[in-house]
Each structure stands twice: as structure tokens, then as C-alpha cells.
Amino acid sequence: MNTAPDSSAEHDPEDLTPSKSARKREMHALQAIGTRLVALSDNELATIPIEDETLREAIDLARRLNARGGLRRQMQFIGKLMRTIDPQPIEDALQALDGKHQATAAQFHRLEALRDGLIESGDGGINAVLAALPQAEPSQLRQLLRQHRKCLAAGKPSAVPRKLFRYLKSLDEISNDY
Known part of the structure; x- marks a missing residue:
């Protein structure tokens, strides 16, 4: 059975x-x-x-x-x-915030790489910056690079990488507004 x-x-x-x-x-x-x-x-x-x-x-x-x-x-x-x-609208809004954070982080890393490439390459890296950000002023980039080299030669810490990043970020924000 x-x-x-x-x-x-x-x-x-x-x-x-x-x-x-x-x-x-x-x-x-x-x-x-x-x-x-x-x-x-x-x-x-x-x-x-x-x-x-x-x-x-x-x-x-x-x-x-x-x-x-x-x-x-x-x-x-x-x-x-x-x-x-219903948690779905809240989840959707949180995902949208995550997307904004990821886009901001990607922009930050892209600008950092551009800045680091410029500092490593010197005057030769200006063309890469101009290709990415056409409204950049080559004379200002050269001036910042000269300041950086002077600080390094004197053995002082340089604030130029930070200034350069701020300059590139402002240019990127201007180009994104258009």
C-alpha cells in the first residue's frame, strides 16, 4: 500500500x-x-x-x-x-541616483586621467587636452605646467595638479552645457 x-x-x-x-x-x-x-x-x-x-x-x-x-x-x-x-517608485528613484553617481565618478576619472597625462607628457600632452576639450587655452595649460616644474625643481609640493583639475572640470562643465 x-x-x-x-x-x-x-x-x-x-x-x-x-x-x-x-x-x-x-x-x-x-x-x-x-x-x-x-x-x-x-x-x-x-x-x-x-x-x-x-x-x-x-x-x-x-x-x-x-x-x-x-x-x-x-x-x-x-x-x-x-x-x-509600493516600493517600486522609490527603487526607481534610487537607481536613477546611482546612475548619476556613476556618471559623476566616470567624469571625475576621465578628467583625472587627462590631467595626469598632461603632467606626464608636458607640452606634448596639450594636444590631447585640446582634442578632448577644444575650448581649453593652450597658453594657460603651458603656464600651469611651468609652475608645476618650478615647484618640483625647488622641492616644494605643487598645487598645480589641483588647479589643473579644477580648470579642466570647469571646461568640461562648459562643454556639457551646450
Whole structure:
């Protein structure tokens, strides 16, 4: 006599509720979103579409808390509140912020590489800068390079790399405005 359940019987997927582990993973994911919201700056948080006033107040309170235990409980409360709303608009806004941060970091690294190439190549690297940023003034680039060489020859620390980076960044911002 076979008392094992019939494995060929079809089960309706809608009848199955998520497992306890799946529910906990979802709750932790929502709490992680809440943690990211608390860590944002005021300007970044203002861009996130949080329509639930209770959630907004809970996030503001968590940003003011210093006690670890209180902050942990507040984060759990934020996770609980996140379960009552649709988190998709918040997730989309956080992804958009991540994209902005990545674009800013890529721009920063590109300008650093341009600056470092100019310093290493000297006057020969000016053409590379002019190819990337046509509105750059070659005379200003040469002047900054001369200042850098004088500082190095005198054994002093040079502030020129920083000045050069600021100059390249301002040129890049001007070119992006067009």
C-alpha cells in the first residue's frame, strides 16, 4: 500500500504562499531600501517620491538618532512601513541616483586621467587636452605646467595638479552645457 502523496498531482501556483524565508528576504530587502533612504543627503532625499507621511517622518527621525539600539529599532519600523507601500517608485528613484553617481565618478576619472597625462607628457600632452576639450587655452595649460616644474625643481609640493583639475572640470562643465 502506497501512502506517499501523489507527485503527479498538479498544484496551483497561486495557492502556494511564499515561504517564511522568502518573506524574510523580502522584509530585509525593504529594510535595506530604508537604510539607503536614511543615508541619503537632504537634497538627494528630496528627489525621492515618498508619498507616505508616516514613512517620511520615520526616516527623518532615524536620521537624527545616535543610539545604536534605537536606530536599529527605527530601521525595523521603516522596513515595516515599507511593506505597506509600493516600493517600486522609490527603487526607481534610487537607481536613477546611482546612475548619476556613476556618471559623476566616470567624469571625475576621465578628467583625472587627462590631467595626469598632461603632467606626464608636458607640452606634448596639450594636444590631447585640446582634442578632448577644444575650448581649453593652450597658453594657460603651458603656464600651469611651468609652475608645476618650478615647484618640483625647488622641492616644494605643487598645487598645480589641483588647479589643473579644477580648470579642466570647469571646461568640461562648459562643454556639457551646450
